[in-house]
Amino acid sequence: MRFLDIIEKKKNKERLSDEEIQFFIDGVTDGSIPDYQISALLMAIRLNGMDEDETAKLAEAMMHSGDVIDLSDIEGVKSDKHSTGGVGDKTSLALGPMVSACGLKLAKMSGRGLGHTGGTLDKLESIEGFNISLTEEDFKRQVADIGFAIIGQTGDLVPADKKLYALRDVTGTVDSIPLIASSIMSKKLASGSDTILLDVKFGEGAFMHTVEDARRLAKAMISIGKKLGKDTKAMITDMNQPLGRTIGNALEVREAVDTLKGEGPEDFTELCLTAGSIMLIQAGKAKDRDEALAMLEEAIQSGKAYQKLEEMVAYQGGNVEQIKNTELLPQAKFKTDLKSKEEGYLADIHSMGLGISAMKLGAGREKKEDRINYGVGIEMKAKKGDYIKEGDTLATIYHDSDLSDEWLAEFYETFAYSDDKVERGPIVEEILE
Numbered sequence: 001m002r003f004l005d006i007i008e009k010k011k012n013k014e015r016l017s018d019e020e021i022q023f024f025i026d027g028v029t030d031g032s033i034p035d036y037q038i039s040a041l042l043m044a045i046r047l048n049g050m051d052e053d054e055t056a057k058l059a060e061a062m063m064h065s066g067d068v069i070d071l072s073d074i075e076g077v078k079s080d081k082h083s084t085g086g087v088g089d090k091t092s093l094a095l096g097p098m099v100s101a102c103g104l105k106l107a108k109m110s111g112r113g114l115g116h117t118g119g120t121l122d123k124l125e126s127i128e129g130f131n132i133s134l135t136e137e138d139f140k141r142q143v144a145d146i147g148f149a150i151i152g153q154t155g156d157l158v159p160a161d162k163k164l165y166a167l168r169d170v171t172g173t174v175d176s177i178p179l180i181a182s183s184i185m186s187k188k189l190a191s192g193s194d195t196i197l198l199d200v201k202f203g204e205g206a207f208m209h210t211v212e213d214a215r216r217l218a219k220a221m222i223s224i225g226k227k228l229g230k231d232t233k234a235m236i237t238d239m240n241q242p243l244g245r246t247i248g249n250a251l252e253v254r255e256a257v258d259t260l261k262g263e264g265p266e267d268f269t270e271l272c273l274t275a276g277s278i279m280l281i282q283a284g285k286a287k288d289r290d291e292a293l294a295m296l297e298e299a300i301q302s303g304k305a306y307q308k309l310e311e312m313v314a315y316q317g318g319n320v321e322q323i324k325n326t327e328l329l330p331q332a333k334f335k336t337d338l339k340s341k342e343e344g345y346l347a348d349i350h351s352m353g354l355g356i357s358a359m360k361l362g363a364g365r366e367k368k369e370d371r372i373n374y375g376v377g378i379e380m381k382a383k384k385g386d387y388i389k390e391g392d393t394l395a396t397i398y399h400d401s402d403l404s405d406e407w408l409a410e411f412y413e414t415f416a417y418s419d420d421k422v423e424r425g426p427i428v429e430e431i432l433e
């Protein structure tokens, strides 16, 4: 087989056979295809697309390019959940304890934050001593014992994706539905769970800007799951404003704890309950949404959901006192309320802009090597649709150094006002199966 012929085929809008896709991924993994030829095929795929069978084969070949985790020795259904990333997205920290308190097994591998989006591992590491690098054996033992663990990637999972993503990043080929879908799903499939719930976000702070694009991506990923025999469902959720009220690592841990105690923000709580109910149905723990919601409410009201977080933090070496009393989590030196200079209905809160503002305080990374400041961040005091008067507090800023004029100007630019009443859309736009 000649790789040039494969490039020519996709350039001419023809479909690739299973053997050709396998040849491509084998050559990416063993380094036998040069970067310029890989890049040419990526661009041909970006421009001419792939059908559902090609996309599923690509995901399958990528999944098998490295280690595949075997969770079969843990009893019961193992669930997984993936978010396409957003601002203030601390879902795993609250959802994980909620569903495992209802008997679910959640074996989750998460990532770090980059740019305007945060990462679950960074949030967890704001807890003193928390260990995200368990061995595969300890990871499985923890899931078997308490039903829930979150770690960084173990082993050599999907090396083909690492290579392809690095090339896509510099060749303008990131924004391709078959390439994104196969990249995400190959990693989920290699993580070894039985069911997958995808939280596909849309909006200004998300990877997909419109509901239609988010729906197309979700459908492409569900199709991969179905073709490869994994129960895969998706929620389409709104990222047109930060999720919940906080952006920043320790602040988000605090908000997850509040939510587990039934005192969380409305949008975040609703997202967790919807995700949790889908996962409980997928795992056969509940027969329908009403039963699942009742189980989750009971887990919250009884304190079992909160207890599960304490248990998980203790298992992974974290300081449980900081969960019992979140004031003990890292704190910023200064706390400043920023007031509105205008009056009107809040029509827009640009989540990407706020994510970047939080990153510039030190809550996130501009470059992979940057260090995180766990205590800093932004706590929103206003949400989209609220009527705001001049002088009302928009947000409390937790910071370690002075807020520069440039930072303040960028912060204020993230809020847009309207004289007309603004409707708040639902946080979960749609559920796809």
Ligand code: URA
Pocket: 165, 174, 179, 180, 181, 183, 184, 207
């Ligand atoms: N996230 C991934 O893991 N892969 C992509 O291609 C895009 C987002």
